[in-house]
Structure formats: structure tokens, C-alpha cells
Amino acid sequence: MAANETAEPILLEDRRGAVVEITLNRPKVLNALSFALLRALADALGRAAADEGVRAVILTGAGRAFAAGADIQELADMTAAGFIASDVFRAWDEVAAFPKPLIAAVNGYALGGGCELAMSCDIIVASQEARFGQPEIFLGLIPGAGGTQRLPRAVGKYLASELVLTGRQLTAAEGERFGLVNRVVPPALVMDAAREIADRIAAQSPLAVRQAKAALRAVYETPLAQGLELERQRFYALFGSEDQREGTRAFLEKRAAVWKGR
Numbered sequence: 360m361a362a363n364e365t366a367e368p369i370l371l372e373d374r375r376g377a378v379v380e381i382t383l384n385r386p387k388v389l390n391a392l393s394f395a396l397l398r399a400l401a402d403a404l405g406r407a408a409a410d411e412g413v414r415a416v417i418l419t420g421a422g423r424a425f426a427a428g429a430d431i432q433e434l435a436d437m438t439a440a441g442f443i444a445s446d447v448f449r450a451w452d453e454v455a456a457f458p459k460p461l462i463a464a465v466n467g468y469a470l471g472g473g474c475e476l477a478m479s480c481d482i483i484v485a486s487q488e489a490r491f492g493q494p495e496i497f498l499g500l501i502p503g504a505g506g507t508q509r510l511p512r513a514v515g516k517y518l519a520s521e522l523v524l525t526g527r528q529l530t531a532a533e534g535e536r537f538g539l540v541n542r543v544v545p546p547a548l549v550m551d552a553a554r555e556i557a558d559r560i561a562a563q564s565p566l567a568v569r570q571a572k573a574a575l576r577a578v579y580e581t582p583l584a585q586g587l588e589l590e591r592q593r594f595y596a597l598f599g600s601e602d603q604r605e606g607t608r609a610f611l612e613k614r615a616a617v618w619k620g621r
Contacts, residue, residue, distance in 0.1 A: 370399040371421070377414035377561040378554065379407045386422025392472040393430040394447050401450040404457045411620060414561035414568070416457070417553045418480060419464035420473075428471030428494070451504045455479045458569055460560045464553035465489045466546065470528070475502060478509040481572060483539065484553045485531040486546040491539060492528035512579055513539045564602035565620040570594075 371382040381403050383390040390396075400418075407413045420426055442448075454476070463469075463480035470492045477483050477491070485491075493506040501507060502523065511519035514529075514537040521527060534540035544552045560568060570593040577586045597603050601619045609616035 369393070369396050370403060372403055375554070376558075377412060378417060378557045379403075379410075379413050379415075380417045380419070380550075381407075383418075383420040383426055386420075386424070388430070389422070389424035389427035389468060390420040390473070391428060391430040392426050392476065393433055394445055394450075396430075397447060397450040397454075401453040404454060404461075408458055411565075413459065414563075414565050415460040415462065415557040417462045417464055417550070417557055418476075419466060419550065419553070422467070424468040424473065425463065425465040425489070426470075426473030426476055427468040428473055431498075434498075448504070451475075451479075455505070458572065460557070460568060460572060462553050462557055464549045465491075465531075465540075466549050470494055471502070471506075472504055475504040475506045475509065478505065478513060478539075481575075482541050482556055483534075484542050484544065484549055484556065485534060485540045486549045487531055487543055488546055489531040489534070489540075489543075490528045491531075491534050492526065493523045494526040494528075496524060496526045509579075510539075513537075564606060564616070564618045566600055566602045566618075567597055567606075570597060 367384060369384055371384045373380045373382075381400065383396060383400070385391055385393070385396060404416065407416050460482070461480040463477040463483045465477055465483060465485040467486065467488060468490050469477045470490065471494055474491045474493055493502045493510065495502050495506070502510075507519075507523060510522065518537055522529060529537075529539065531540060531543045535543045542552055574586075574590045574593050577589045581589065601621050605618065606616045
């Protein structure tokens, strides 16, 4: 914990119906991603994954930032062996593997690890004041939690190369234009916009939503032919489920479906 921090929790959780809202809570250091914060985040997502009543999660940051990067104090004396021993990347992998929809509500800086964390989410809603970037080059480093892999997939090789190699920050408007951001809204409306999307997701069949997320994830992890086969298998798996039968009947009967999640 930084010297200027209080004993407040580093992570806040709030339940709103079927949606869990998680807030990174180290505002005095712009929500720098300490090892403890990453572990707490992975644990919170693990609880949300295990709770059948949770349909979606919104992730945001307290204060002026989503997350402004790694905790530099922790990195200053770190060695390769120390990183391996810390097992910090296991927490990153657990975040990326979260099976339910994860929405980033980016209210300010999302830099370095913060940008990588946002890109680990499924949907990004950004404040007009948000900034994205991978400034690790200024520290003599490169992104280590997916920045060199997810950023080119989102914005293309050439813009990603510029951002990683120069450390330039991307505005929210640029992020939306180049495909990194779903929606840009005034600062006061970031959580409202994220909640609207989360509520729309939560109103769908949880079984279908999880299968859809898994199939979408395969786009970045498999060749096209294999991804198509995985999609088809997940499509078949939904037939005969209670949700599929209910959704079909509800459509034909012109009424709202009542989902069971099975």
C-alpha cells in the first residue's frame, strides 16, 4: 500500500439485481494495479462466476482513473525471478478467463496495465475524458499483460505499433473511431451507459450469453475453421435446453421469456 493511502478497501463490490459492480479503489495513486489489487479483483470475479444469480459485471475505477498502470513502486526492484515467484500473471489469466460478460466503465486514464485490463473486458464504455495507452516504453519495458497482442487485434497493427513504440495516448474519441471503445459518453453518464448495457445482457438467457461469449473469445484464439466448428458445437448444445424451448415459445406467443439458465 502506498504511504499516502488510508486503510480503505482497495476493491469495492456492489450488487444491483443480476449485475455486480466492482470498483478499483486506490484513487490517490490513480488505481495503480498492485499485486494485491489484482488478486482481489480475480477473487471477486471468481465469486461472481460461481454465483448463478450474477448475469454480468461492470468494472470501473474510483476517482480520476480507471487504472493508470502497474504499481511502479512494486516494479522498481522486481526481477524476472521475482515476477515468476509472485505468480501475478495467474490473476491476469483469471480475469481474462471470466466466463460472464465483463463491461469496462472507463472514467479517466486507462494506461499500461489499465489499458490491458480494459481490453480484457468484453465491452468498453468510456468517458469523453478517458485516455488509453501503453506507456511501458518510457520505463524501458514492454506491455506484459496482453497489450502487444490485444491492442493490434482491436485497432490494427499500425496504430498499435505507434502506441506501443512511442507511448502516445489515445483519446476516447479515437478509441471509438478505431474500434477499441464501444461508446463514448459525458463523464457523468459512464456508469449509466454501462448499466444500460449490463441490464440488456442480464435480460437474456444466461446459458446463451455464456455460450456466445465463449464463441466470441475463440475468434482470437483459433483459426477460422476451428472457430466455426466451436461455434457450431455451442449452437447445437443450446438446443433442447429449457431456455431455448422457453425462448422459442415466448417468441411465438408474443410474450417476454422467463429464463431459467438451464
